[in-house]
Amino acid sequence: MPAADTRPHLPQHQKTLVTGVIGSDTHIVGNRILSMALEQAGYKVATLGALTPAADFIKAAVETAADAIMVSSLYGQGELDCRGFRELCIEAGLDDILLYVGGNLVVGKHPWPEIEKIFLDMGFDRAAAPGTRVETVLDWLARDFAAREQGLRRAAG
Amino acid sequence: MPESAAPETAAPPLSEAALAEDFFQAERKHNLARWPTGADVDFEAAVELHRALPRHKQLAWVMREADRERRCLTQPRGGFGTFEMHRDLMVTLDREGLADVVPTTTDSYTRNEQWQLAQRGIEESEKAGRSLLNGYPMVNYGVAKARELIASIDKPAIMLTGTSMPKLTGEISYAGGYTGYLGSAIAYTTSYTKELSIEQGIRNYQYLDRLVAQYQAQGIELHRRQPGFLTGTNIPPSIAIVTCVLDCLLAAAQGVRNYGLEMGETLHLVQDAAAVAACRELCQEYLARKGYRDVFTPVTLLHWMGAWPQDEAQCAAMVAYGGTLAAIAGANSVTTKSTHEAFGIPTPQANAEGLRITRTAVYMARNIRLDSMPEFQFERDLIKREARAILDKTLEMGDGDTAVGTVRAFAAGVLDIPWSPNRHVKSRVMPARDGDGCLRIVDPGLMPFPREVMEIHRDKLQRHARRTRQPFGHELAVASVYEMAEPIAKLLPDRPRG
Numbered sequence: 001m002p003a004a005d006t007r008p009h010l011p012q013h014q015k016t017l018v019t020g021v022i023g024s025d026t027h028i029v030g031n032r033i034l035s036m037a038l039e040q041a042g043y044k045v046a047t048l049g050a051l052t053p054a055a056d057f058i059k060a061a062v063e064t065a066a067d068a069i070m071v072s073s074l075y076g077q078g079e080l081d082c083r084g085f086r087e088l089c090i091e092a093g094l095d096d097i098l099l100y101v102g103g104n105l106v107v108g109k110h111p112w113p114e115i116e117k118i119f120l121d122m123g124f125d126r127a128a129a130p131g132t133r134v135e136t137v138l139d140w141l142a143r144d145f146a147a148r149e150q151g152l153r154r155a156a157g
Numbered sequence: 158m159p160e161s162a163a164p165e166t167a168a169p170p171l172s173e174a175a176l177a178e179d180f181f182q183a184e185r186k187h188n189l190a191r192w193p194t195g196a197d198v199d200f201e202a203a204v205e206l207h208r209a210l211p212r213h214k215q216l217a218w219v220m221r222e223a224d225r226e227r228r229c230l231t232q233p234r235g236g237f238g239t240f241e242m243h244r245d246l247m248v249t250l251d252r253e254g255l256a257d258v259v260p261t262t263t264d265s266y267t268r269n270e271q272w273q274l275a276q277r278g279i280e281e282s283e284k285a286g287r288s289l290l291n292g293y294p295m296v297n298y299g300v301a302k303a304r305e306l307i308a309s310i311d312k313p314a315i316m317l318t319g320t321s322m323p324k325l326t327g328e329i330s331y332a333g334g335y336t337g338y339l340g341s342a343i344a345y346t347t348s349y350t351k352e353l354s355i356e357q358g359i360r361n362y363q364y365l366d367r368l369v370a371q372y373q374a375q376g377i378e379l380h381r382r383q384p385g386f387l388t389g390t391n392i393p394p395s396i397a398i399v400t401c402v403l404d405c406l407l408a409a410a411q412g413v414r415n416y417g418l419e420m421g422e423t424l425h426l427v428q429d430a431a432a433v434a435a436c437r438e439l440c441q442e443y444l445a446r447k448g449y450r451d452v453f454t455p456v457t458l459l460h461w462m463g464a465w466p467q468d469e470a471q472c473a474a475m476v477a478y479g480g481t482l483a484a485i486a487g488a489n490s491v492t493t494k495s496t497h498e499a500f501g502i503p504t505p506q507a508n509a510e511g512l513r514i515t516r517t518a519v520y521m522a523r524n525i526r527l528d529s530m531p532e533f534q535f536e537r538d539l540i541k542r543e544a545r546a547i548l549d550k551t552l553e554m555g556d557g558d559t560a561v562g563t564v565r566a567f568a569a570g571v572l573d574i575p576w577s578p579n580r581h582v583k584s585r586v587m588p589a590r591d592g593d594g595c596l597r598i599v600d601p602g603l604m605p606f607p608r609e610v611m612e613i614h615r616d617k618l619q620r621h622a623r624r625t626r627q628p629f630g631h632e633l634a635v636a637s638v639y640e641m642a643e644p645i646a647k648l649l650p651d652r653p654r655g
Contacts, residue, residue: 050578076291104501
């Protein structure tokens with residue numbers, strides 16, 4: 001636990017997030033609710049909506065100098081759509097941008113640790129299982145941004 | 158995206174009128190040249206194939222029989238990325254699931270006409286030994302393979318295609334012996350696309366409906382079907398029905414005579430039964446107004462189309478109750494889901510199990526009807542008042558032309574769809590579930606519902622908001638998105654609340 005911050009309160013740098021549903025997927029509802037909640041939590045959110053190619057996420061992240069990209073996929077083909085996503089980020093100079101992915105990420109019911117590993121191996125920092133609630137994602141973001149200030153890649157757990 | 162030379166015949170101004178023969182044939186030539194498998198579509202051979210199909214493999218006839226016998230058929234959804242996996246699925250659903258209608262869901266690359274990506278998906282699926290595609294790439298596999306799929310089952314087969322671009326998938330599947338095709342201009346353009354205009358969506362489906370009319374002219378009755386479940390997220394019955402009626406009028410104008418209407422279940426028994434009755438009656442009423450008296454319009458209910466709970470026991474209850482609702486509502490068929498729904502696409506076995514659970518419920522509820530119940534009559538009349546207000550305004554805005562009226566009404570927000578991903582839809586209308594479990598409208602956006610009707614909705618939702626200590630507003634709509642997916646211990650606690 002770090003010592004209490006005794007500096008005078010400074011307005012926090014407002015973090016910018018990019019959200020969207022990747023590939024040929026139209027499932028917009030969860031992504032829209034997430035985007036609304038992120039805005040309410042004080043983030044600046046660039047919402048790309050449904051049917052968003054991987055390249056468009058990265059373009060938007062460059063244009064908005066985003067701190068994180070949040071990729072949604074509900075239709076099972078996320079595994080195909082997300083391959084090479086981190087590499088695209090690196091090509092665009094976003095080597096260390098925080099990457100989250102969430103939804104029903106593969107076709108069929110598989111144990112979550114297997115699915116999570118596929119996406120962490122692709123270079124995502126976190127993968128959210130089906131049914132993950134908005135509050136969990138807000139908590140991850142707060143802790144991961146704090147961890148980054150400490151020079152860590154992401155917070156533990 | 159595959160491109161070839163544009164057709165030489167310019168598109169006529171948008172209208173509901175049947176496409177002119179020379180324009181349709183020019184379009185057709187262009188369409189079939191967009192991917193190599195299009196060349197294998199041979200209309201005469203297809204007509205012969207359909208003529209040789211036994212009646213019990215013709216969906217148009219099977220739906221008419223179900224209606225005559227007052228039966229509720231079962232049909233699942235499903236598709237895998239390779240031919241062998243998909244054939245095994247169809248056989249399993251037919252034999253182990255006792256499906257009355259066997260589906261082929263296309264993958265999402267095919268839906269978006271990204272056939273090169275679909276090809277990669279086939280190869281990756283073969284390499285991995287599991288499907289990486291969420292459906293069957295019908296266009297890549299082509300007509301001959303479709304015929305093999307039809308030959309491997311003993312039921313009628315329907316295409317489930319979630320697309321506003323049905324032209325090549327429709328040609329190949331009908332030529333391959335499929336006798337049903339789910340999809341429509343208004344429903345899928347507003348629910349499955351982001352950029353496509355309503356006008357273009359209408360034009361695309363006018364092509365498919367015109368094609369079906371060409372088969373009809375040869376004595377082959379094919380089944381077309383409208384996906385009024387829309388975005389699958391708390392769609393109030395009246396909004397579903399408005400799209401059912403308008404899409405049905407568009408199809409009838411092209412010459413379709415066997416047109417199914419689908420609605421997602423609200424999961425409230427009385428509201429669902431009222432919705433089925435209102436849908437059937439309003440479609441026939443508006444068809445008659447346009448002078449169509451020979452269009453058969455069976456109604457299908459779908460198992461819950463919103464978010465599902467993680468608990469398989471809860472899912473099993475929703476599958477069974479969904480069958481019960483459909484049977485009591487008098488639906489001609491029910492489209493089933495499984496206990497795997499929260500995790501995405503089910504295994505063939507889980508899918509077959511969903512069918513048998515549903516079938517058992519349908520059997521037990523087969524002859525129960527609610528027609529004499531005052532609550533049923535109240536809900537049916539309410540739905541009709543809502544739908545008529547929107548339909549009449551839409552047709553008026555098009556000076557009687559359904560296609561023109563639809564485009565104008567969406568631009569004005571008179572027609573609106575909750576939670577739509579499409580830029581041409583306002584998506585300001587917001588539904589929410591009331592304390593009894595009926596879907597109501599919390600915010601009508603710009604839709605011109607009668608004032609007395611909106612007061613009923615507001616009263617019921619305000620009462621629910623007060624009782625559950627929530628603010629009255631869009632929060633109710635958001636909470637309703639997740640309600641059915643909540644753990645049952647939260648929805649119905651096992652100890653007194655006080």
